[in-house]
Amino acid sequence: MNTYKLLTPGPLTTTDTVKREMLVDRCTWDDDYKAVTQEIRRRLLELAQVTDRDYTAVLMQGSGTFGVESVLTSVVGETDKVLICSNGAYGERMTAICARARIPFLHYAQRYDRTPDAAHVAALLEARPEITHVAMVHSETTSGILNDIESMGKAVQAAGRTFIVDAMSSFAGVEIPVETWGVDFLVSSANKCIQGVPGFSFIVCRRDKLIASEGKARSLSLDLYDQWKSMEADGKWRFTSPTHAVLAFARALKELEAEGGVAERHRRYAANNRLLIRRMEQLGFATYVDAASQGPIITTFFYPDGVRFAFREFYDYIKARGYAIYPGKLTERETFRIGNIGEIYPEDIEKLAGIIADFLAEQQKEAAAV
Ligand SMILES: *Cc1c(COP(=O)(O)O)cnc(C)c1O
Numbered sequence: 001m002n003t004y005k006l007l008t009p010g011p012l013t014t015t016d017t018v019k020r021e022m023l024v025d026r027c028t029w030d031d032d033y034k035a036v037t038q039e040i041r042r043r044l045l046e047l048a049q050v051t052d053r054d055y056t057a058v059l060m061q062g063s064g065t066f067g068v069e070s071v072l073t074s075v076v077g078e079t080d081k082v083l084i085c086s087n088g089a090y091g092e093r094m095t096a097i098c099a100r101a102r103i104p105f106l107h108y109a110q111r112y113d114r115t116p117d118a119a120h121v122a123a124l125l126e127a128r129p130e131i132t133h134v135a136m137v138h139s140e141t142t143s144g145i146l147n148d149i150e151s152m153g154k155a156v157q158a159a160g161r162t163f164i165v166d167a168m169s170s171f172a173g174v175e176i177p178v179e180t181w182g183v184d185f186l187v188s189s190a191n192k193c194i195q196g197v198p199g200f201s202f203i204v205c206r207r208d209k210l211i212a213s214e215g216k217a218r219s220l221s222l223d224l225y226d227q228w229k230s231m232e233a234d235g236k237w238r239f240t241s242p243t244h245a246v247l248a249f250a251r252a253l254k255e256l257e258a259e260g261g262v263a264e265r266h267r268r269y270a271a272n273n274r275l276l277i278r279r280m281e282q283l284g285f286a287t288y289v290d291a292a293s294q295g296p297i298i299t300t301f302f303y304p305d306g307v308r309f310a311f312r313e314f315y316d317y318i319k320a321r322g323y324a325i326y327p328g329k330l331t332e333r334e335t336f337r338i339g340n341i342g343e344i345y346p347e348d349i350e351k352l353a354g355i356i357a358d359f360l361a362e363q364q365k366e367a368a369a370v
Contacts, residue, residue, distance in 0.1 A: 012342030067201025088142030199245025
C-alpha cells in the first residue's frame with residue numbers, strides 16, 4: 001500500500017504508538033475501560049483550563065459534526081433562539097443543523113476572509129432580547145482563518161447569553177482558556193489537534209447550563225444531557241462506544257503531555273505554518289487570509305497566476321511523493337489548502353516545498369517544449 005502523510009485538517013497523521021493502541025479489543029462494560037473514559041474526561045478539563053466544579057466533559061460517538069449537532073439540538077430550547085455567526089462552511093453547517101431540527105436561529109454571515117465582529121454581535125444582543133445563545137467557529141477550517149472567540153465570549157457573557165463554540169480544528173493546537181473567555185459549550189473531536197483517530201467528538205460544558213438543558217434534546221442518540229448523566233455516574237457510554245478510537249485517544253493525550261502540552265504543540269504547529277507560508281510565497285503562491293487573521297492550522301492558497309494549473313495533477317504528483325494535500329472550499333476563487341497539524345514537522349514542510357518546486361519546474365519545461 002502506498003503510504004503518505006496527511007497535510008489535511010483531520011483525520012491527520014498520527015504516531016505509530018497511537019495506532020498500535022488499536023490492536024487490542026476492549027469490553028465496554030469493563031471497569032478498566034470505563035476508567036479510561038473517566039481519565040480522558042478529566043484531562044480534557046485540564047486542557048480547557050477549567051475545573052470539575054464548574055465544567056464537565058462529555059464524549060459523543062460520531063465525527064465532529066455529531067458533537068455540534070448534539071449541542072445545538074440539546075441545549076437550545078423550543079422558545080430559545082440561537083444567533084449563528086459564520087464566515088465559512090462550518091459556521092454555515094450550524095445553520096443547516098438548526099434548519100433541519102427546526103431550532104429557531106438568526107444568521108450573521110460574515111465574509112469568509114473577515115472575522116465575525118464582537119461589537120456587531122453586542123449591538124444585536126442589545127436590540128434582540130429573544131436571542132438566548134450565540135454560536136461560532138473558532139478556527140474556520142474552510143479558509144484557515146482564526147476567529148476571535150475571546151472578544152465574542154466577553155460580549156456574549158456581558159449580555160448574559162450562552163456561548164457555543166466549534167473549536168474542532170483548534171482545541172489543543174491553540175490555547176483556549178474556556179472559562180476566562182466565557183465559553184459555555186466547546187466542541188472538538190478526536191481526530192484533530194489531540195492527534196487521535198476518528199470515531200468520537202467531545203464537549204466541554206459549563207455544568208449548570210448542561211444540567212439546565214435536561215429534557216430539551218430533540219434526538220435520543222445525540223442527547224447531550226443523557227449521555228453526560230450516564231458517563232458521569234461511572235464512565236459508561238450509553239450506546240456502543242468506539243473502543244479502539246478511545247484507547248488511541250487516551251494514548252494521544254499522553255503524547256500531547258509528553259510534547260509539553262498545548263503550549264508546545266501550538267509552537268510546533270505555528271512554526272510549521274510560518275515555514276509553509278514562507279516557502280509557498282517564495283514559490284509564487286499567495287494566501288487567501290491576511291497574515292493578521294491567519295490561524296496556525298491550515299492555509300488556503302490561490303492557484304498561481306498566469307500559468308496552467310490543474311489541481312488534480314498537482315495533488316497526484318505530491319501524493320506520489322509522500323504527502324496528501326486538500327482541495328479548496330471557497331466558491332468564488334480557485335484555491336487549494338495545506339494543513340500542517342498532526343505528526344508533521346518542519347522537515348516535512350521543507351520536503352513538501354521541494355516537491356512543489358520540482359512540480360513547477362517540470363511544468364515550465366513542458367510549457368517551453370510545446
Ligand atoms: C473538522 C471540522 C468539523 C467536523 O467535521 P466532521 O467531518 O464532522 O468531523 C467541524 N467544524 C470544523 C471547524 C472542523 O474543522
